[in-house]
Amino acid sequence: MQNNLNELTTQVRRDILRMVHKVNSGHPGGSLGCAEFMVVLYNEIMNRKKEFDMNGLNEDLFFLSNGHISPVFYSVLARSGYFPIDELNTFRLLNSRLQGHPTTHEGLPGIRIASGSLGQGLSVAIGAAEAKKLNNDSSLIYVLMGDGELQEGQNWEAIMYASAKKIDNLIATVDLNGKQIDGATDDVLPMGSIKGKFEAFGWDVIEIENGNNIEDITKGLLNSKSLSGKKKPVCILLKTMMGNGVDFMMHTHAWHGKAPNDEQLASALSQNKETLGDY
Numbered sequence: 001m002q003n004n005l006n007e008l009t010t011q012v013r014r015d016i017l018r019m020v021h022k023v024n025s026g027h028p029g030g031s032l033g034c035a036e037f038m039v040v041l042y043n044e045i046m047n048r049k050k051e052f053d054m055n056g057l058n059e060d061l062f063f064l065s066n067g068h069i070s071p072v073f074y075s076v077l078a079r080s081g082y083f084p085i086d087e088l089n090t091f092r093l094l095n096s097r098l099q100g101h102p103t104t105h106e107g108l109p110g111i112r113i114a115s116g117s118l119g120q121g122l123s124v125a126i127g128a129a130e131a132k133k134l135n136n137d138s139s140l141i142y143v144l145m146g147d148g149e150l151q152e153g154q155n156w157e158a159i160m161y162a163s164a165k166k167i168d169n170l171i172a173t174v175d176l177n178g179k180q181i182d183g184a185t186d187d188v189l190p191m192g193s194i195k196g197k198f199e200a201f202g203w204d205v206i207e208i209e210n211g212n213n214i215e216d217i218t219k220g221l222l223n224s225k226s227l228s229g230k231k232k233p234v235c236i237l238l239k240t241m242m243g244n245g246v247d248f249m250m251h252t253h254a255w256h257g258k259a260p261n262d263e264q265l266a267s268a269l270s271q272n273k274e275t276l277g278d279y
Helices: 001-024 027-033 035-045 067-080 085-088 121-134 151-164 194-200 214-227 262-270
Strands: 063-066 141-146 172-177 206-208 235-239
Touching: 001 027, 001 035, 001 067, 001 085, 001 214, 001 262, 027 067, 027 141, 035 067, 035 141, 063 067, 063 235, 067 085, 067 214, 067 262, 121 141, 121 172, 151 235, 194 206, 194 235, 194 262, 206 214
Parallel strands: 063 141, 141 172, 172 235, 206 235
Antiparallel strands: none
């Protein structure tokens, strides 16, 4: 199974690269860094229904707060059966359902909220988690946020609220890559110990030291599920490499929101050999 997930992750990376290259627009860095996590979440961890509906009753739900990494989200959704894989070819085109930041008005299966206005996803996820409890639905709510996004104050109100109200069917993951659009997060606005802050706010915290390793991610997510239902929300600190899998995109914030040219695309794809078939 792990080999299959690695193969799928490679294909997702190829999708991301080709999508942003075609329209010379998009956010490859964070998308590549979260590829393994999204593949594991959708293919190993979440309890999902075969047919998508917006109510999401009796199934786990996922919310992408840092909506600019839509390329990885769209790729994983398509390759998980939510919509045709060849629709990835319409990324960021006029009238496409695959806009640069996810939207809901076109009814794209798998998309439950419009996101990309940073700092709001956790609040939405908490609302969904409370709705699950009101419906006596034991399913879980997952949300992914960026570490730079935590500089938005609304997050901390939500973090405080979740613990105070014992929202224990919520698993919030922070993509801890240490970079944002203007540079290192510690240079833009240092946040100190994120783990210490979440713990001080009453959360259980799990650290995944290699957030680009399928096995480590799987173990971390299963561990987080085991902590649910115990009167505390759960935070996963996912330590990833921005631009993972493409040597010239790693160790820099430069590819946060820049598309590769033809030569760079060829180099990147050569590092991620096709296994499942491009769209």
